[in-house]
Amino acid sequence: MDEQEILDILRETKKQALAQYSNFHVSAVLVTNDEHAVAGINIESSSYGLTICAERVALFKALSEGYRKFDRLYVMSDLKEPCPPCGACRQMLIDYAPNIRVIMYSSDGKKEEAFLKDLLPNAFHGQGLTK
Numbered sequence: 001m002d003e004q005e006i007l008d009i010l011r012e013t014k015k016q017a018l019a020q021y022s023n024f025h026v027s028a029v030l031v032t033n034d035e036h037a038v039a040g041i042n043i044e045s046s047s048y049g050l051t052i053c054a055e056r057v058a059l060f061k062a063l064s065e066g067y068r069k070f071d072r073l074y075v076m077s078d079l080k081e082p083c084p085p086c087g088a089c090r091q092m093l094i095d096y097a098p099n100i101r102v103i104m105y106s107s108d109g110k111k112e113e114a115f116l117k118d119l120l121p122n123a124f125h126g127q128g129l130t131k
Contacts, residue, residue: 070097
């Protein structure tokens with residue numbers, strides 16, 4: 001899947017974001033190692049703590065569909081500058097997709113790229129939590 005196809009998905013999907021409280025629309029596309037694309041949008045709740053970000057929606061959809069190996073994550077928001085995933089999303093992604101590249105776009109197509117490990121240095125990996 002080429003980058004133009006991803007950008008088209010991001011733009012179209014972002015229109016579906018349920019951002020009735022913040023009016024901050026975000027879309028994400030998680031691409032698996034075999035090039036399957038899974039899209040997500042942010043979904044807000046009037047109880048703000050229950051709101052879920054587009055990145056986690058894409059991750060949860062992919063995991064629930066049986067995907068376990070991921071290559072990259074694309075994110076687009078309404079901001080004029082590329083918007084990185086929030087801390088909660090970074091943690092979930094570290095747990096399930098620690099080696100991905102994150103490609104972030106602004107509303108007008110400005111692009112930034114980073115590896116997830118660089119966006120969350122010294123990440124908590126859960127070592128020692130299992131018996």
